[in-house]
Amino acid sequence: MRAVVFPNVHRFEVADVAEPEVRAGWLTVQVGAAGICGTDLHILDGEFPMAKFPCIPGHEFAGTVVGVGPEVTGFQLGDRVGVMPSVFCGRCHWCRNGRGNLCPDAGGFGTSLPGGFAERVAVLATHAYRLPDRLSFAEAALVEPLACVVHAFHRLNPRPGERYLIWGAGTMGLMLAQYARFAGARTVALIDINRSKLDRARTFGFEALGVSYEEVRDRGPFGFDNVIEATGVPAVVEDASESVTPGGRLLLFGVCPPGVRASLEPYRIYRDEIDIIGSMAVYDSYEPALDAMASGAIDGRRMVSHTFDLERFGDAVDAVRSGEGMKVQIVPGS
Ligand SMILES: [Zn+2]
Ligand SMILES: [Zn+2]
Incomplete structure (x- = not known):
């Protein structure tokens, strides 16, 4: 063969x-x-x-x-x-x-x-x-890439009706955004430096879109409950960490190069009780992903x-x- x-x-x-x-x-x-x-x-x-x-x-x-x-x-x-x-x-x-x-x-x-x-x-x-x-x-x-998204949501453990901000509107960013909507999001905002990716996201029904945080920050007046980094760029991890609301969560989904560091403010993570969560690949998430795909999520x-x-x-x-x-x-x- x-x-x-x-x-x-x-x-x-x-x-x-x-x-x-x-x-x-x-x-x-x-x-x-x-x-x-x-x-x-x-x-x-x-x-x-x-x-x-x-x-x-x-x-x-x-x-x-x-x-x-x-x-x-x-x-x-x-x-x-x-x-x-x-x-x-x-x-x-x-x-x-x-x-x-x-x-x-x-x-x-x-x-x-x-x-x-x-x-x-x-x-x-x-x-x-x-x-x-x-x-x-x-x-x-x-379904396999969606199972990565579902595993990420199991790790994130969000609540209904929350605000999401997704950094990166590529294939995975768009899948994360659609799944956030399926999972009961109040607002799903996306940031990407490439305007054509934002135009594409618009055709999937998203309208809180920007090339920078400034362009979407009014959608989360105190920051966003769930901020998902989906670019794998360390500088974006730093910006993303600033966009989490007090009491919110930062999920690292994009794959940064091994060994590379990003700078976060420990005082803010302490004072605002920010959860920083990693998510890697799939675990016990293939079947729920298959079910979500079949349901049209x-x-x-x-x-x-x-x-x-x-x-x-x-x-x-x-x-x-x-x-x-x-x-x-x-x-x-x-
Ligand atoms: Zn893959
Ligand atoms: Zn083992």
């Missing part, structure tokens, strides 16, 4: 590879759609230690069951499934204390195991979720801006790196 292979850092090819084996407890999934995300580019650039080369990337995918291994119950050929790609060791301190995404041996499909940028992929049956008929594969492949169809065949993976990477569109997906055979 055909698959995208990263033989080593900075290199990719579309190559013939062996068919996945149908092992006990595993399914083979014919990939219907697989999204590219920043992590895939980090793997390609050698900035993601969890990945093992050679690597078949792709961790945001959905498709059709075409192989059912021995001892699998609950799935049959032809089932449409989404896949929770993270695989935790199950034995370490964090896995045994309900914090599996912090597992030092975490890996998964598309990182330490072959992933979804292929015609077919082997997955643990325990990680497959049957899709409602109304969800397309394109929408279902958005996220306009999944409009979140996908580009679709490419497997053979055109290079064009797909260029589309991601251009930063112009939203989610770019690979659809084998398209």
